[in-house]
Amino acid sequence: MVYTEDTRPVRQGEELDVNKLERFLRQKLEVPSGDLVIRQFGAGHSNLTYELSVGEEWKAVLRRPPMGPVAPKAHDMEREFKVLQSLHPVFPLAPKPYLYESGNLIGRPFFLMERREGLVFDHAFPEAVEATDQLGRQLSETMVDRLAELHSLDYQQTSLKDMVKPEGFMERQVYGWIKRYEKARTDDVVSGKRLKTWLIDHIPLSNEATIIHYDYKLNNAMFSKEDPSRMVGLFDWEMTTVGDPLADVGAAMSYWIQKDDPELLKTGLGKPPLTAQDGFYTREEFIQRYAEKSGRHVDDIDFYLTFAYFKLAGIVQQIYYRYKNGQTQDPRFAGMHVFVNQLIHHAEETAGL
Incomplete structure (x- = not known):
């Protein structure tokens, strides 16, 4: 497995149930055979975002609310999923959403969307880029x-x-x-x-x-x-x-x-x-x-x-x-x-x- 530089191992206390997710994905989507690997995107201070991958063939991104109680109407995963459904056809920079789950599976609502590949500029230029x-x-x-x-x-x-x-x-x-x-x-x-x-x-x-x-x-x-x-x-x-x-x-x-x-x-x-x-x-x-x-x-x-x-x-x-x-x-x-x-x-x- 080749890991991308924008993900890292999942933070302690923010893990997802791999077995439950793997069974769910195979029921809902066309996922190739192989083990499901979950890594976490390190940026952000609010919602938790994970990369799901099976081998080199299949990848998706999972978004869920943060741990613990959240403010009313905040971190509305269903609404963000619907926003992406509305926007992706007219503004392709918005990733394509795959599915929404109301919270029965992992205890919190989440949605899945496509995984985009590219460069993210945060605090420093990536090593592969000439800083000018x-x-x-x-x-x-x-x-x-x-x-x-x-x-x-x-x-x-x-x-x-x-x-x-x-x-x-x-x-x-x-x-x-x-x-x-x-x-x-x-x-x-x-x-x-x-x-x-x-x-x-x-x-x-x-x-x-x-x-x-x-x-x-x-x-x-x-x-x-x-x-x-x-x-x-x-x-x-x-x-x-x-x-x-x-x-x-x-x-x-x-x-x-x-x-x-x-x-x-x-x-x-x-x-x-x-x-x-x-x-x-x-x-x-x-x-x-x-x-x-x-x-x-x-x-x-x-x-x-x-x-x-x-x-x-x-x-x-x-x-x-x-x-x-x-x-x-x-x-x-x-x-x-x-x-x-x-x-x-x-x-x-x-x-x-």
């Missing part, structure tokens, strides 16, 4: 262009139209994430009271609605081994919906770390992402290219950036809350309250508070 400023710029351009392409799709021509409610999107987002932050708040993170008031007072009146990925970042994309600047896959569609496209840009920019950012912003989720290296776009360059490619005005982008930092603080706080309450033992989560406080501070600075 030019490639950094090409990757930046590709990230912008594919986001603009996604936002150009007509969601009314997909089954997403029956799953979403675009009206009042930003208002629901702001009030919803304030509520989630407050519910998951622990005594070692700030209240963010000034920031929450500012967000409520500055909700933009936008009537435009497009398909938005809402977790768009470099390490959620996969690129061609033959042409490292060409995207061949886009993953983690859990948060996908129909709403204000600039909210998607703002969310993308909250992950798009640049070289002159504060150190804690760079390292809050681990090692600094590759976007902090020479050659990659700054956030301003990304936003300006997006404006050119999409034809949209970006005058209010500071609101969307501010909200994106607050939303990211809420996401990280939900993860930290699970850790602090003993619902997960992943040591990566132990200091996340410090990052939450930094994100709130950075959001306040972006808002001019």
